Amino acid sequence: MILLKNATVYSPEPLGVRDILLAVDRIVAIEEQLTVCLPNLSVIDCSGKIAVPGFIDSHVHILGGGGEGGFRTRTYELSFSDLVRAGITTVVGCLGTDGVTRSLESLYAKAKALEEEGVSSYIYVGSYRVPPVTLTGSIIKDIVLIDKVIGVGEVAISDHRSSQPTLDELKRLAADARIGGMLSGKAGVVNVHVGDGPTMLEPLTNVVKTSEIPITQFLPTHINRNSKLLHSSIEWLSMGGFIDLTTSIGGLLDEELLPWRVFRELSNEGFEGQITFSSDGQGSLPRFDEKGNFVGLDVGRVLSLYEQVRMAAEHGTPLEKALLPITKNVAKILKLVSKGTLSVGMDADIVLLDQDLKIDTVVAKGKILMLNKEQIVKGTFEAGIEL
Secondary structure, X not given: OXXXXXEEEEOOOEXXXXXXXXXXXXEEEEEOOOOOOOOOOEEEEOOOOEEEEOXXXXXXXXXXXEOOOOHHHEOOOOXXXXXXXXXXXXXXXXXXXXXXXXXXXXXXXXXXXXXXXXXXXXXXXXXXXXXXXXXXXXXXXXXXXXXXXXXXXXXXXXXXXXXOOOHHHHHXXXXXXXXXXXXXXXXXXXXXXXXXXXXXXXXXXXXXXXXXOOHHHEEEEOOOOOHHHHHHHHHHHHOOOOEEEEOOOOXXXXXXXXXXXXXXXXXXXXXXXXXXXXXXXXXXXXXEOOOOOEEEEEEOXXXXXXXXXXXXXXXXXXXXXXXXXXXXXHHHHOOOOOOOOOOOOOEOOEEEEOOOOOEEEEEEOOEEEEEOOEEOOOOXXXXXXXX
């Protein structure tokens, strides 16, 4: 058991100074003053520190991604320590352009490895292409029968790298994901890569307008890639949809498209509860010329996820609001019912921030991974193999 004493708690709503008691992997008490006398109790003095929910990153290429410029442009796998230092206690892995040399079986195995090392992990089945690759031959079966599968993605639309899916193909994919989610109690969300193409969100809007599939079945991402796409998302948000902003900005030059700025502006219009951030960590951030030729590459970083939240807070967004895109909002759209908030009965995933809002301590599944900025738990091959 772990007792966090005298922390300033944001659940993400501000609760004031509280003590938090963790037992195994759950929060069992949050009180103004807790007196606990138990053997093997670890007590951490959190005076002057801020306790917030562990961060959720809903779009990470945990196996690596890329390859758009040939084999040498395949990016490398995510390390466990990258997640810890970024305060990420829950990660969702996905494939991208390359559903050929990177397999769902390997994606699942990597997610299992990260879970064994100490964080919560999930995956999407599929890749850019439609019909999506699956593990069992069926989207519905994958979501229902495989523990870590919570949806489909990242499916590409409005992009020269997509398979140019038809309206009917998108409807069938979303319908299968929805049924799989209903039968399993999972989200069955469809994570959608939206590219630079002129159709923007139109394919998804048409699915929603011409079928019974609810708009919350989709989570379109990379919406801050250009101003025209961002502007088009207002209609989507007004219809009740969620959008995801990518924090690994690569060569982004327009500061108005930075996630913290976009979140501030859209919050002013009443959409603060419908916006999520994801890092696109380890994904390639390729650059193409006007003819679609590959000209360069950056790599996404999971560390960027919280950086944008911190920037929002430093520029005047209240911390309880700034935290929403990586805690409560993303837990809601992904239906991770034990994640995203600090309250009794929720998973013991907690990040402690110092007074400068820098990550100080990370607790995941009730285990201390980093304490006072010193990483305690490392990945298997980072720490040396002791099994």
